[in-house]
Amino acid sequence: MSNAIVESGATVRHGAEEGGPGENGREQLSMQQALNRALDEVLAESPKTLVFGEDCGRLGGVFRITDGLQAKYGETRVFDTPLAESGILGMAVGLAMAGFQPIPEVQFDGFAYPAINQIVCQIGRMNYRSRGTLPMPITLRVPSFGGIRAPEHHGESLEALFAHVPGLKVVSPSNPHEAYHLLKYAATRPDPVIFMEPKSRYWQKDGVDVSHGGSPTGAKVMRPGRHLTLVAWGAMVGRCLQVADLAAEDGVDVEVLDLRWLKPIDAETLATSVRKTRRAVVVHEAPLTSGLGAEVAQLITQGCFDTLKAPVERVTGFDVPYPSGDLEDEYIPNIDRILNGIQRVLEYRRG
Amino acid sequence: MDTLPPPDSGSAAVPLTSRQLRELYSLMVAVRHLDSSAVAWQRQGIIPGYAPELGQEAAQVGSGYAVDLARDFVFPTYREMGVARAMGVDMVAYMATHKATWHGGLYDPIESRLAPIQAVVAGSVLHAVGWAHGQTLAGRDGVAMSYFGDGASSQGDVHEAMNFAAVMKAPVVFFVQNNGWAISVPADRQVAGGSVAARAGGYGIPAIRIDGNDVVAVFEATRRALAHCRAGNGPVLVEAMTYRRGPHSTSDDPGRYRSLAEERDGAGADPLERFRQRLLADGTADEAFFAAAMADAKAEEEEIRAGIQALGPRPGEEMFSLVFQETTPVLQAQAAIWREESEHV
């Protein structure tokens, strides 16, 4: 199927630093710290903001994202709820109706499922149902995606599910800098945002420029390139940057586009990138069928049909449940699978 | 609290024999040792994580021991190692879920009468009701045992399950281990009114609240509950008051939310030590027996650890082959690509 040369045990240099603002004025923070700081500032800036969920208070969340916030803002603004996700999200609806800005957490992506009724039927529709009189300024934080060898339901990729729901916006940061700025932005919107945090990237430190975030909307080129665009979000952005370095060794100049907002998708930036490179591969952890990659591929086709050199390729998880830790690396797109996807696009010839 | 009608003078009232009492002790020692060893395995890098049940040995062994393996079916959470061991489940296959080999474990649920390990809090409580109603429909006399905790009792599914079971008179024992803590949240911040058992009354379900650290009391209450269900009287709720002496999981740090003094006061007497004293006092067992039970527990743990260490990853093919009974062309194509691109074929 491919004329790619397969090399066993080849070692390569470490991936380059991620793109973004200049190094001046950058603090080295983990994504956990960056998110914690963003919540801290949002709580300080708006007295209507509330942070709550299972173990968010005294413990500071199972990933410590809300660490120290209850001590600082008190038990009325940062609080533990009983263990019931539908209850948490349903209550968020009522609090929003009462004029608050809830930032609820579901502890793990898989536990958004018990709340799906409130998310889909209520949070996504209340603004519409109320003819705009009851907006839903809810930011639902969801530790998301795989990569930590967790038990079942502690690693899921739900972006397509959420993106499909009218009335919801969906965003996923790829690094600490993005996490800080995107959360601060999302938490101050008048509409519901599903904020998908890549839990495998919580602890790696990277530069955060607190004062220069750049635009908080749309997609972002994390590495410019000429020959092909890799489109990714969340934890897959870092992997795609590694792939781009490896591809450069083979003389292929890859652009990496961090989609960031999975709804609304920034079709303009997507088209601008692919109009230049004329080739695209979209990478996600979620299963292939009806995954967000299909939406991205369609948007690229729509915007770049006359210049595309090959059909948009998808490198994704398989149509199987997230497997147990032992098989997780077989499921999540790895470097070789992404390189193979690139190769398929490169060698495509019309006719 | 005990609103369950007293047992008839049938088998549900027969006292445990000395042999059974000693067997219960041996099981508790085996479970205690395996549980603390599993925590050590995690520290040694043998397994990535584990949810300890330290302190809940009496609640788990006593209830699991009462199950009729020929008829009943048990729906566990992720913290039911003691129940599984008391039911005679293959413990390497059980622990495989904590080795991250396969979600749900590798044991055969049908054979062992234990549903796959459930990671979703309150995820399987309604399944128990469905299975139990199936017994009614099929004219069988099996009883479903549904395990859940104080934290799970907050989930809507639990209330739906209790209502369904009562409406349909389904033979379900809702076995609640109230261990005082749902990760960092104490039961008094979780269970309004303070008692899960008290809620059963609202559904017309008889309930017993017992000392979950007294293995004999747990066994007898479970046996009564099972007999009540088996006789066609509908569901029962048993709330076993116990204490999660350890962390929620091997990555949890209880020092962030409770003090050692709170732990000491909350935990009360060690259920294993209590039972030991009782057996000693009434002459059912002696020091030689206890020493032998401990030696057996150690030998058993070594065997299980060796099995876990030897347990390799499942073939990646199983990711694809176990999704459906009748696979799809798309999935077959994905499996073919995976084979081609994988290092592990």
Add this chain to the structure above:
Amino acid sequence: MAEISFPLPDLGEGLIEATVLEWLVSEGQQVERNQPLVEVETSKSAVELPSPQAGKVVRTFGRPGDRINVGEPLIVFEVPDDTAGIVGTVPKDEAPKRRVRLSAVLDED
């Protein structure tokens, strides 16, 4: 890694100091929450102090016979500041490995 210092707690009844009798753990040792750390003697009794948390012992203060005041450091633990959370493991940042090489004739039109 972060360090957490544990001071000698008030052992009750207004005692202000204690004498170290014997350390039951050594530096570099991994201890579990509740594991006995040290035996100390107050003016009332000898007691074993259980560990308030799990972690690696970095330093202990006081040798047998030394007095330590309540509130002064007794032991320092090292705890990972990147624990995964309640479940799972933090993935290691590893240099990317590849088997696949790209080959293509890239027209630059």
